Amino acid sequence: MSYSEDTVDFLHQGDLIGMQNSLAKALKNDNSEMLADLAEYLQMMGFIDESQKIYDQIMSEDPETTDYLINLAEIAEDNGNLDEALNYLYQIPVNDENYIAALVKIADLYQFEGDFETAISKLEEARELSDSPLITFALAESYFEQGDYSAAITEYAKLSERKILHETKISIYQRIGDSYAQLGNFENAISFLEKSLEFDEKPETLYKIALLYGETHNETRAIANFKRLEKMDVEFLNYELAYAQTLEANQEFEAALEMAKKGMKKNPNAVPLLHFASKISFKLKDKAAAERYLMDALNLPELHDETVFLLANLYFNEEDFEAVINLEELLEDEHLLAKWLFAGAHKALENDSEAASLYEELIQTNLSENPEFLEDYIDFLKEIGQISKTEPIIEQYLELVPDDENMRNLLTDLKNNY
Template identity: 30%
Template sequence: MERLKQAVSLIESGNFEKGLEELKEVRKEADHEGLYDLSNIYYSLGLIEDSRDVVEELLIHYPNEGELLVQAAECYVDLEQEQDAIAALNKIDANDAAYPPALLLLADLYQTEGLEEVAEQKLLEAKGISPDEPIIDFGLGEFYLTQGHHLKAVPYYESVLGTKGELANENIELRLAEALSGSGQFEEALTFYEKGLENGREINALFGYGFTALQIGEYRKAINAFNELKDLDPQYSTLYPYLARAYEEEGATDEAIQTLAQGIKVDEFNEELYLQASRLSYKTHDNTSGEQYLRELLAINPTHIEAAKTLATFLRTEERYEDIIDLLNNIEEGDQNDPYLDWSAATAYAQVEEYKDAIKRYENAYTYFKNDPIFLEEYGLFLIEEGRREEAINAFKLALKLDPTLVHLEEEILRFGEERFNEE
């Protein structure tokens, strides 16, 4: 239709308003074929409501035409009229050539609504009808990948490698790499990540590449990938703990600590960064920084048990018993109970001579540590101070049974046993 071509030409040359006016005039006089073309033009221009109106006009005359119903559904999806889209697609007859594309679109809609089983059923039905159609295999791969079923996604992506046409602009290698990595096939995944990244440096793919390299000990490749990602997007906070780990594995502990410090500036609420930074600081004998990172983490999350346990252990080695008590009083507001914290608290209370609190904590810890000879020896010594010699002797005997090298406890058992006999 010549007038339709002229209208499109006006729009393409920048005369948008005049071109749209011409399209309105075309609509008044166009036959059904012309209206179909007009709907496609409106859609390509992003004028979805106009496209929908024209399609709906055609559907009055051809209510069961599958191609029109698919086109209408695509308009409804763009206009967030999902239920209208589903209704239109469900009208298409199973023998219609448009039925397989309709199934793919239905699968997307059902998946969006959280009906994953229905979505999968639609995709597999389309696969049964058109077993060699690449777009269907790709759809199945995408579905399983988004569902976290990586192993299921692999063969579908493999079947469409090198496919042209509709999939020419899809980076299949990167999708396959993600599926392989997610299913634990790291070496194969690394190969496809490298091929896919040659086609485009996607930030999520760079993260996946670095993560995969890390899993198989390719630490230098992981470092390079994560650093490239950091240069492209410094706010990609997930990369920092993994980059730090790769540096640590390479023996570059200072770089690992610096990376974690950078990560904390980007994401101050990422608890893993503080834990990792603290651990590495202690590892390099920077106890001040190690303690500071733990205290910063506990300021963010006062109920973080692992941070509290680590800090309490450090304070205990430094015999800072008042600090242990202050720490535990602050972090236990949420009724957090942990046997390691009970043991640390018991030791601290005993050292500052708050014996009632100490015995309560020792008794709490005993249930968990009754097979730990180090705990039993400490507990026994405390029981002796409390005058509970029989319980102390039992604790020493159990400790000696668990660890026969604690021969000094034999003397304690004999000594306190004789004292008890003499008292009797």
């Protein structure tokens, strides 16, 4: 038995001291082929320094060889030294048998750095030198990662689903489906994703198909795919909210609420589910439950200000304006719609000073482009007798809603009488 084999045995036994001692003997006694196999194995097992040491010795004994430069580049990459990795790879000449593999690795490194243009040029050069489908696949993946989905589809379409799935565990049909989805072509996306299920039935793919059917307003098929998903082992996949939203779109409110509750059993602190359950409870006229779900969400940090807004909106619709105002101090960041509700609550309670302060603040924000807000502000100014201040607000409103004759008549009256 060689010292290289002894080194592996010590590693399997967990005897790291024995491994190091045997490695030292291997470096002195074993031939380059044995050492190369050992270096590759140690690299695979995560013993990067030991692997580097072996490769350095091999290269010092045979500096002309290029057989291990890609391995050294991978080690440099693992250590975060991308420039060093590229330096190793660029040492491999064009006429070398390792040149194509080096081009693919160079492309991978440039892609990692976000330089897709260089990565793609290297892969195109590699494809000119080789008809390997894996190079075409790498090129398609680079286009996909870059977001050039049309180009990605063109390259993926040249490949065999079965062969690439066997080699890479990645479905070409799924990638094409994902690309079409990104391009907004949901019908083609569904078609290819459904094809991918014939070769590789993944719950994630079923989930995507269900979502896409929802996007095309085909709730019946979306629900059918969600039901199929339910029968699989998908504890890791938080699909319940999307399923519940599809049931809501299909006017199945009770079923939607039950699905939300199922999701909350899995994750009681899922704030989006609590928000959804509150909304559906309100639709089912269970206002106490709607409030309770939001109060539960209020104790959680996620989406805190959105929870404040939703609770304020609930109270506002119930005309409990005092309850709305009591939430004002809970707002942590800028939430314009929540502040608008607070302004409206102060307005309803005739807290004119507080309401005026909020309206004056909000008119300086994006709400100045919201016709409903402008109309509300105009109404408030009229209520407190500051009609002359409404003129510029009315003009803003009419820029957005030029066909509102009532507002145009009001502006005419203002100009004639004030």
